[in-house]
Every structure is written in C-alpha cells, then in structure tokens.
Amino acid sequence: MKIKNKITTSLVVGILGLSSCAFSADMNKWIDEFQPSSLTKAQQKDELTWFKDAAKPYKGMTIKVVSESLTTHSYESKTLAKAFYDITGIKVIHDLIGEGDVIEKLQTQMQTGQNIYDAYVNDSDLIGTHWRYKQVRNLTDWMKGDGKAVTNPNLDLNDFMGLSFTTAPDGKLYQLPDQQFANLYWFRYDWFTDPKNMADFKAKYGYELGVPVNWSAYQDIAEFFTGRVIDGKKVYGHMDYGKKDPSLGWRFTDAWMSMAGEGDPGLPNGLPVDEWGIRVNEKSQPVASCMDRGGATNSPAAVYSIEKYNKWLKEYAPPSAAGMVFSEAGPVPAQGEVAQQAFWYTAFTADMVKKGLPVVNADGTPKWRMAPSPHGAYWKEGMKVGYQDVGSWTLMKSTPLKRAQAAWLYAQFVTSKTVDVKKSHFGLTFIRKSSINDKSFTQRSPKLGGLVEFYRSPARTQWTPTGTNVPDYPKLAQLWWQNIGDASSGAKTAQEALDSLCLAQEKILSRIERAGIQGDIGPKLNEKKTAEYWLKQPGAPKPKLANEKPAPVTISYDELIKSWK
Numbered sequence: 304m305k306i307k308n309k310i311t312t313s314l315v316v317g318i319l320g321l322s323s324c325a326f327s328a329d330m331n332k333w334i335d336e337f338q339p340s341s342l343t344k345a346q347q348k349d350e351l352t353w354f355k356d357a358a359k360p361y362k363g364m365t366i367k368v369v370s371e372s373l374t375t376h377s378y379e380s381k382t383l384a385k386a387f388y389d390i391t392g393i394k395v396i397h398d399l400i401g402e403g404d405v406i407e408k409l410q411t412q413m414q415t416g417q418n419i420y421d422a423y424v425n426d427s428d429l430i431g432t433h434w435r436y437k438q439v440r441n442l443t444d445w446m447k448g449d450g451k452a453v454t455n456p457n458l459d460l461n462d463f464m465g466l467s468f469t470t471a472p473d474g475k476l477y478q479l480p481d482q483q484f485a486n487l488y489w490f491r492y493d494w495f496t497d498p499k500n501m502a503d504f505k506a507k508y509g510y511e512l513g514v515p516v517n518w519s520a521y522q523d524i525a526e527f528f529t530g531r532v533i534d535g536k537k538v539y540g541h542m543d544y545g546k547k548d549p550s551l552g553w554r555f556t557d558a559w560m561s562m563a564g565e566g567d568p569g570l571p572n573g574l575p576v577d578e579w580g581i582r583v584n585e586k587s588q589p590v591a592s593c594m595d596r597g598g599a600t601n602s603p604a605a606v607y608s609i610e611k612y613n614k615w616l617k618e619y620a621p622p623s624a625a626g627m628v629f630s631e632a633g634p635v636p637a638q639g640e641v642a643q644q645a646f647w648y649t650a651f652t653a654d655m656v657k658k659g660l661p662v663v664n665a666d667g668t669p670k671w672r673m674a675p676s677p678h679g680a681y682w683k684e685g686m687k688v689g690y691q692d693v694g695s696w697t698l699m700k701s702t703p704l705k706r707a708q709a710a711w712l713y714a715q716f717v718t719s720k721t722v723d724v725k726k727s728h729f730g731l732t733f734i735r736k737s738s739i740n741d742k743s744f745t746q747r748s749p750k751l752g753g754l755v756e757f758y759r760s761p762a763r764t765q766w767t768p769t770g771t772n773v774p775d776y777p778k779l780a781q782l783w784w785q786n787i788g789d790a791s792s793g794a795k796t797a798q799e800a801l802d803s804l805c806l807a808q809e810k811i812l813s814r815i816e817r818a819g820i821q822g823d824i825g826p827k828l829n830e831k832k833t834a835e836y837w838l839k840q841p842g843a844p845k846p847k848l849a850n851e852k853p854a855p856v857t858i859s860y861d862e863l864i865k866s867w868k
Contacts (some may be wrong), residue, residue, distance in 0.1 A: 315482035317477025329389035330355070336386070337725045341737040347721045350457050351390055354716055358391035361709040365394040368710055370694065371402040374653060375482040375730025383717045383726070390714075391861065393709050402426070403549060406777050409697075413438050416701045421672050422710035424481050427468045428556075428691040428769035429776045431476070434471035434568075435821040436775075440689035440698040440707065441475040453708045455715045462720070462735045464758075465693045467571050468768050472587045472824075478695030481718055482732035485766040486557055486690040487757065488514065489636060489647035491662070492672040494533060513857035515677040518563075518611060521645055522856035525619035528642035529743035541619035541646040542635055543612070547788030549781070550629035555608075556769060556783050559646065563608035565599050567842045572770030573686060576843035579779070580605060580805065581772040582829075589774050589826040591811050593805035594834035594844045600805035602844035607851055608791050611679065615645075616791075625791075634713060636671070637662050645677060648692070652731050652754050669752040672860055675762055680851045691766040692847035694732075733758050753864065758866035774815060774826055782807045 316528040334347045342350065380397035383408040388394050398420075400408075405425055406451070411435065412419045433439045439701070442804070446454045460466060460476070469478035470520030494500055495512055504512035508523050515521040525540030558578050560566070565580060566573030576582045591598035599605060616625055621640070624632060633651055636644055639661030655671065656663060660671045676689040696714035698707050716722070724738045731754060733739045739758045748755035757763060770857060773779055790800035812826040819825070838846045 320460060329386075333386045333389065334721075336382075337722050339724050339728075339741060340721060341724050341735070341741050342720050345660040349691065350455070350719060350721045352456070354387075354712065354719075355390050357455075358393055358709070358712055361705065361712070362392035364706075364709050366421045366706055366709050366713065367396045367398065367419075368422040368424070368713060369398040369400060369405055369408060369420045370481070371405050372399045372415045372751045373482065373650065373694070373730060373732070375726065375732045376424065376525060377695075378726055378729040379481075379717045383722060385711075386722075387713055387716050391712065393712065395713055395822055396725055409699075410777055412699055412701055417700070418702050418706070419705045420699075421702050422714055423697045423699070424694045425697055426479075426768065427465065427480070427695045428773070428780075429697075430477060431769075431771040431773045432467055432472060432776045433697065434473065434475075434771060435824050438700055439477055441471075441477050442479060442698070443475040443767055445698065445711075449704055450621075450708060450711050453712050455719065457720065458715055459720065459737075462737050464734060464739075464763070465691070465695075465737055468691070468693045468770075470693050471740065478697050479714060479718060480693050480695045480734045481714070483691055483693040483734055484649040484732045485757065485763065486646060486648050486676065486692075487673045488643070488645055488676045489671060489673050489768075490514065490643040491641075491670060492752075493526070493670040494642055495860070500531075506844065508855070510855060511857055511859070513859050514674045514863060515643075516856040516858055517677050517682075517853065518645075518679045519852045521643070521820070521850070522611075522615065522857050524643060524857075525615055529619045536640055538640050538641050538642055539621050540618060541615045542641045543616045543620050543624055543646065544627040544629055544632035545616050545625040545791045546628045547784065547792060548628040549784050551788055551791065552780055552782075552784030553629065554612075554646065556780055556786055557646075557692075558606045558687060558767075559612065560605050561687045562645075562676055562682065563604050563611070563679035564683060564686065564845070565602060565608060565843060566653040566686065567867055568683060568685030570685075570764060571767035572688060573843070577770055577772040578687065579773055579808075582843075583772050584827070587771060587824060589772060590829045592808040592812065593802075594837050595831045596809070596829040597832075597837045597840075597844070598805060598809075600808060600843035601801040602838075603847035604679070604843070604845050605801050606797045607681065607848075608679060609787065609801065613790065613797070615709070633805055647673070649673060649693070649754055649757075650732065652751060656750055656752070667750050669750065671752055672784055673753045673757065674860060674863060675757075675765075680853055681845055687767050688762075688765040691763075693734075693768050716758075753860075756864055756867055762867065774821060775811065778811050779808055782811070789866075 384395040384397045465480040501512045528540035561578035566576045566578050576599050581600050582597045592600045724741050727738045744755050786804035789795040790797045816826040
C-alpha cells in the first residue's frame with residue numbers, strides 16, 4: 304500500500320517469567336480469540352503447540368521487525384505480536400512506518416550490512432532487486448537448511464495465492480506473502496442500474512450502460528456522468544490524482560501502462576517487455592527501456608496511456624483532483640459524488656463500507672461495486688490487466704542467524720492458518736486460499752462490494768505486482784514521479800516526459816552494468832538501432848494505432864459475477 308506518513312508506531316509486548324501453565328492458559332485464550340479460523344480448535348492447538356516448542360531456544364529474546372502502516376499490519380503489531388509473546392516467550396517490536404521509510408531502512412541495511420531490523424515486510428515489487436543483489440535469504444534453501452527447525456510443518460505454501468510473485472527466475476522463493484490487495488475498477492452500482500441513467504446513456508451512446516471492458520467505454524461513461532445532477536448534486540465521471548509527488552510514480556508503475564497494453568503477453572509479467580517498458584533477454588538481463596534499444600517506456604502505447612490519464616483527469620474528475628496526492632484522493636469516492644474510478648485499490652474497502660457513508664445503504668450493503676479494470680486499445684489477450692500489491696516477509700543475510708530464525712517464527716505465525724481468517728477480516732488483504740474460501744467470507748461478501756467474488760475467481764491471476772525485469776526497484780521507481788509529473792503539470796508533452804524517463808532508466812541500468820554488482824543476471828544494454836526497427840518487430844514496442852478509440856464494450860455486472868461463479 305502506498306502511504307507516505309512519517310509516523311512510527313512501536314509496540315513492545317509481554318511480561319517475562321510466565322510459567323508453562325500460564326502459557327497453556329494463554330494458548331486457549333488466543334484460540335478463542337482467533338475465531339473464525341480455517342482450522343478446528345484442535346488443529347489450532349496443535350499448530351500453536353508447535354510454535355511454542357520450536358521457540359524454546361529463543362525464549363526471552365526481543366526481535367525487531369517492520370512493515371508499512373496498513374490496517375493489517377496494525378492488527379499484527381497490536382494483537383498478534385502480543386499473542387506470539389504469550390505463546391512463545393519471544394518479544395516483538397513491530398514498527399509501523401511509511402512505505403518509503405521501509406524501503407529506506409531496507410536500502411540502508413543492504414548498503415551498510417548493519418542489522419536495522421530482523422525481518423521486513425516489503426512489497427514483492429522488489430523481487431528483481433532481491434534476486435539480483437543476493438542480499439536476502441532465499442527461503443527455498445533457508446527452509447531446507449538454517450531455517451529447517453523453525454519452519455512450520457503446517458505452513459502449506461500451496462495455500463498462498465501470491466507465491467508466483469515472490470519467486471525469481473531461478474525458481475527460488477525469496478519472500479513470504481503477508482498481505483495483498485488489487486487495483487481494480489470501482490463504480491456506483493446504484494447509479495449504473497438506475498433506469499433513467501440507463502435509458503439516457505443508451506439514447507446518447509447507442510449501447511448499454513455497464514461495467515466498461517475497455518477504455519473507450521470508460522471514457523464514454525466518464526463523459527456521461529460528469530456534470531449530471533444526482534440526488535441534487537453535480538457529480539463527476541472519474542476520479543484520480545495528479546500532484547507531482549512520489550505517489551504519482553506508483554500511479555503508473557502500478558501497471559497503468561500494462562492496462563493500456565504497452566508490454567508483451569505473459570503472467571505474472573510481460574516477456575520480454577514488461578509494464579515498465581523494460582526489455583530482458585533470454586537470460587533475464589535487462590537490455591532496454593527506450594525504443595531504440597527495444598524497450599517500450601516511450602512507445603506509442605505508453606504515450607497513449609499518459610494522454611488518456613491527462614485527458615480524464617482534466618475533463619472528468621473534480622477540479623481539486625489535479626492537486627491531490629494518493630492519500631488525499633483515496634477517500635473522495637466515499638463522499639458520494641464520483642461515478643467510477645479506473646484505478647482503485649481494494650485496500651480502501653474497509654473504509655468504503657462504514658455505516659453512515661453516502662455510498663453505503665442503511666442495511667450496511669454498499670451502493671458501489673468493484674470489478675475488473677478496463678483495458679486500453681493496445682491490450683491483447685494474455686497480458687496482465689492490472690496491479691496487485693503483495694507485502695511480503697523478507698529476511699536479510701546481514702541479520703544474525705539466531706535473530707533471523709526467531710523472526711521467521713513470527714513471520715510464519717502472523718501468516719498461519721490459525722490466525723489468518725481472523726486477520727483477513729480486519730484488513731481484507733487476502734493471502735491464503737483457505738481464508739478467502741472460508742464460510743465466514745461467504746456470509747460477509749454481500750457487504751464487501753465484490754471483493755470476495757474477485758479473490759475467489761480465476762481472474763485474480765491477471766493482476767500482478769512489478770516483476771523481475773526491474774533490477775533495482777528503489778532507484779528506478781523514483782524516476783517515474785519526477786518525469787511523469789512533468790507531463791501531468793503540462794511542463795512537457797507525454798512523449799517528451801517518457802523520452803526523458805526511458806533515458807533516465809537506461810542511465811541507471813548502464814551504471815549497474817558497469818559496476819558489475821549484479822553479475823551475469825544484471826543489466827546488459829542492447830546496442831542502439833532505431834525506434835523504427837523495433838516497431839517493425841513482433842510484440843512490444845508496438846506501432847501507433849490508426850484508431851486509439853476502438854468500439855466501446857460494456858458488460859452487466861451481475862452477468863460478470865455469474866461468470867466468475
């Protein structure tokens with residue numbers, strides 16, 4: 304989740320010297336607390352007993368871990384850290400800080416070797432970084448070696464939905480998912496099913512008002528609702544944000560260009576060209592970002608994606624949106640004056656279903672729904688459709704062995720089947736199939752606007768994080784907001800901004816290549832040819848389409864949900 308606050312919250316839990324009887328009593332207390340669960344109470348007791356026994360060599364230790372400030376992590380810090388202490392005798396300081404600060408601490412530990420934290424929850428967007436720099440413990444080998452005695456026999460990796468996102472091209476698992484959420488399409492279901500709105504839309508555009516399958520339909524719907532008066536208020540057909548700020552970078556690296564159709568087919572990420580426009584060779588070495596080397600960051604599809612973003616922000620969003628950052632724009636749809644949003648994080652779900660909001664009915668059901676993101680004119684079948692954030696546990700090699708082992712126990716505890724259903728009800732950031740399929744979510748699903756249906760559907764596999772084409776996420780990601788901010792502000796055209804961006808990316812790729820610090824899996828830039836040469840080759844970069852607004856397509860939301868089931 305992309306939230307940049309500077310508030311640090313630390314929680315130190317526990318009282319030393321509890322007897323074994325007290326531990327047993329605490330275990331039963333926590334089993335009662337962790338309901339509902341995908342396990343029976345007897346199975347929970349067996350799992351917690353394993354944690355208690357495996358933790359004996361570490362009893363009395365204090366470990367430090369860190370994650371960003373999400374509801375899910377707050378639950379871990381305030382509740383699960385205390386439970387872990389009561390059961391194992393290991394105290395946990397679980398810091399909650401802004402995501403940018405998490406990356407900063409991680410980078411500092413990578414650069415200095417100083418053990419700042421014993422484990423990090425950081426986005427799987429860094430998988431290419433971790434794989435290439437070799438500064439994190441790969442969990443596949445860890446669980447067979449130094450971590451074997453502290454690896455839960457009931458971990459059940461196959462139950463995790465996001466392992467493909469945290470597995471590198473070498474087939475090794477580098478991070479363990481802790482929470483994940485998608486970037487989907489959000490819309491006012493009540494407005495879209497209103498007979499007058501439906502009739503007026505059909506009369507004006509000649510097709511049915513419904514969930515837009517492509518950007519052509521999204522734009523028509525945005526135009527239709529903008530300025531329309533509903534319940535006495537003028538409403539808007541679109542919501543976004545545009546201030547030149549780091550969060551503007553996430554707005555685009557979080558797969559906006561893949562939604563437009565910039566890259567190549569392939570899941571979890573396009574190959575050889577991904578949604579950042581970075582091309583890799585057959586050895587997974589990054590070889591280009593600009594078109595004249597075979598990249599697509601400044602390609603016609605990328606330019607199209609920026610131009611659509613600018614047009615929609617200017618013409619269909621509230622005037623204040625252009626001056627907003629991510630955290631300011633997030634709550635706006637809940638105020639009841641926005642018809643749809645193409646780029647909406649499901650992490651906002653909990654805040655969108657609170658009683659008393661203009662977008663929630665009296666019975667607690669939402670007036671809105673979430674659905675698959677529409678795709679742009681360059682998109683083809685087999686490509687990813689959108690972004691999925693997967694915050695994942697990461698163990699640095701610079702962390703002393705015993706501390707890493709104790710932290711691995713905590714990481715497994717907060718993702719265990721014993722606690723995960725209950726944790727998922729707090730944060731709504733699902734990681735396990737057994738949790739999303741639990742009957743308690745079947746009961747709750749009518750109040751979550753399609754979230755449960757989405758995560759139970761096969762469609763979820765088309766929403767993926769940044770992949771392994773990106774060799775140094777922290778260094779490259781900061782280039783995006785600075786360059787695209789120029790296009791958003793009008794200082795540069797979309798083409799000019801993306802030309803600058805791709806050159807800046809290649810400058811960093813070249814620097815990493817010259818340093819040789821990533822060995823034979825690091826960047827190896829192609830020789831320059833011409834953009835025209837690469838545009839004539841199959842796949843990305845793709846030549847400019849004669850018609851970038853193909854026939855609009857919509858689908859009934861209710862029919863869509865039936866197809867998922």
